[in-house]
Amino acid sequence: MPDAILADARTPLRTPRQTPARAPLPELAARAARTGGSPVRDILALTARPEVISFAGGLPAPELFDAAGIAAAFQHVLADDPRRTLQYSTSEGDPALRAAVAARTTARGLPTGPDELLVTTGSQQGLSLLATVLLEPGDTVLVEDPCYLAALQIFSLAGARVVPVPTDDEGLDPAALDELAARERPKLLYVIPTFQNPTGRTLSAERRAAVAEIAARRGLWIAEDDPYGELRFEGEAVPWVASFPGAEDRTVLLGSFSKVMAPGLRLGTLRLPAPLRRPCVIAKQAADLHTSTVDQAAAARYLATTDLDVHLARVREAYRERRDALVDGLTTALPEGSRWNRPSGGMFVWATLPAGYDATALLPEVVRHDVAYVPGAPFFAGPPDPAAVRLSFVTHTPEEIREGLGRLRGALAEARGKE
Missing domain, CATH: 3.40.640.10 (Type I PLP-dependent aspartate aminotransferase-like (Major domain))
Incomplete structure (x- = not known):
């Protein structure tokens, strides 16, 4: 048998590569499909820039950690x-x-x-x-x-x-x-x-x-x-x-x-x-x-x-000052007709803007002014209040809070002026 024929017999036949049949993947479990992400976590990612003064996250003040x-x-x-x-x-x-x-x-x-x-x-x-x-x-x-x-x-x-x-x-x-x-x-x-x-x-x-x-x-x-x-x-x-x-x-x-x-x-x-x-x-x-x-x-x-109570006394005093800076400054920062509470502790103030305000719709304009809050609507299991806002007072110093409230006042005024 000629050498060329022998060589051809030893060489496997080449066939075009075929794409295997692909069935669709199984769907996500219903629990995963129906459960949304946290708007708070999304806002924190949006406001991660260091120049942003954020009232959005419930983040304890890191300088007060007993590192x-x-x-x-x-x-x-x-x-x-x-x-x-x-x-x-x-x-x-x-x-x-x-x-x-x-x-x-x-x-x-x-x-x-x-x-x-x-x-x-x-x-x-x-x-x-x-x-x-x-x-x-x-x-x-x-x-x-x-x-x-x-x-x-x-x-x-x-x-x-x-x-x-x-x-x-x-x-x-x-x-x-x-x-x-x-x-x-x-x-x-x-x-x-x-x-x-x-x-x-x-x-x-x-x-x-x-x-x-x-x-x-x-x-x-x-x-x-x-x-x-x-x-x-x-x-x-x-x-x-x-x-x-x-x-x-x-x-x-x-x-x-x-x-x-x-x-x-x-x-x-x-x-x-x-x-x-x-x-x-x-x-x-x-x-x-x-x-x-x-x-x-x-x-x-x-x-x-460690005496945790001594540490907590220091934290509480700092947070009290920050609460006071936020609550006392809301009078000029929020539009006339707004309401808010004065909590005796914790981390949050709940505010409601006047009728006609939509805190979610206003947020992009607010963030452009390097300040942020969390709209209250996602916290409701029932019909939401679009004018509600959650403000955290613990993350920033009183001076930073006052600066942030000034930015918030300007952002809300500018946003309403564009309507």
Whole structure:
């Protein structure tokens, strides 16, 4: 056989490369498709330029972090016992940290043992765990209206039916809550009773007692979120809803280190009634196994060696001055006919512009003046108020706040002049 023919026989036949058939990918889960992003996070990205004075984010003042004390705590736990602090840990959380939180909770008026607590990766994870163990798709959740945005996201991802409870200048309306609880048969009520996000309102002791009684009589769980309770500038502290008769066996108290130590630690706690402890531990195991061992150990060390109350006194004084600068300056910064509150603590002021103003539509013009706020509309589970605005006063100094209010005044005046 000729060599050429042999060569051809050894060479594989070349065929054109064919594109394989491509079926469409499966669709996203319905929970992902129906849940939107956080407008607050989007605004923070939009206003990340250093020249922007932002009243938008609930960002604690970074210059007030006890960076030296936290660094010393990390250095100690890493040098003292690195084999433990860099290892896997229990899902329930660091025993020393749980004991420290239990002691602080008890000292604030709610007797608590370490075994009642679960450490979470931020209090927002705590709410996610609670939704996981309590809510089936279609279950009804009652929320204050307006409500914390992340809670609305969490309940949407759980497939819950969210029903807004009307509020007034004093917070959640107990009579409306009772009526809705009877009609809607909810499984859970979510509430931030102290310095609420977004409104800064605080529920009175009388209303808290009414919430506890209604929850007991109507048969529902309460998720009491308390990230701001230790940031009181004036007035007497109000007891937790969990401490009122009727609420003791049905209230989950969510705590956070984000506002009292540092949000970057991502540490929170759940104080759980007995029936929910084991289910939430299992949900925690499935979510992330456990919260960072080294962060928990450092937080426990910090609490053992630092007087947190002294640190918080310094933070509260600074925040009080910043609140005063914001609230006192709104008289000239906002248009005539605007309304706003003066919270006794926390991080937020809730303002309402006059009829005809749309805070969302005005925001691009405001940002062009290197200042920002969060429109109130996204916080509503019911029909939104387009004129509502949330303003945070903690991130900037009083001088920067006054400069920002001057920019806001000019932006709003210019925007209205273009109409």
